Amino acid sequence: MKLIWLIVAVLFGIGELLTPSLTLIWFSIGAVILIFLSGFINSIIMQIFLFAIISISLLTIATRKMVKKDENHKYNTNLQAIISKRGYVKKEILPNKTGIVVLDSEEWTAISFYNEVIEQDASVEVVKIEGVKLVVKYATNE
Incomplete structure (x- = not known):
């Protein structure tokens, strides 16, 4: 019976390698x-039952x-990395x-957060992204 359980383990292991999730x-x-x-339990039905329960x-x-760990994870997309x-x-x-703002040598279309004039060559900080x-807004000196 140990050989059968070894074969089952190997088959599920191979199945796991072929799937993207941690299930098998x-x-x-x-x-x-x-x-x-299986060395202590002779009943095949009991072994299958224990296998299923375990x-x-x-x-x-x-x-x-994994779900609990993932709940608190904040995903950082490329766009979210631009904020601030x-x-x-x-x-x-x-x-x-x-207007046009240069950010990391890339040009972006930009609008003012406070709907005010922001002059050319002014230092600005990204507040959010709309479309x-x-x-x-004007960058504060920190």
């Missing part, structure tokens, strides 16, 4: 545990831990009009 590995671990337990328990516990960056105004920003436009 817990069944592989359950089968490895049953390799040892594997599903491991899957449930691991999934809950500083640049300078290449083309003056007028109220209700767009494809940066929303900027």
Whole structure:
């Protein structure tokens, strides 16, 4: 029976390698545990029952831990990384009009956060992004 559980473990391990999620590995671990337990338990039905309980328990516990860890993770996309960056105004920003801001040597269309005039060559900070436009304000000296 130990050989059967070893084959089951290997098959689930191969299945795990072919999938992008951590799901089948817990069944592989359950089968490895049953390799040892099968020496003490003769009933095949009891072994299958224990395999199911152990594997599903491991899957449930691991999934809950991963979901809880993932809840507090803040994903940083490229656009989110731009917020709070500083640049300078290449083309003056007028109220209700767009101007051009240079940020890390890239030119962006920008509008003023306070709907005010921001003069050319002024240092600005990105407050947020609206569509494809940066929303900027005068940079504060820190």
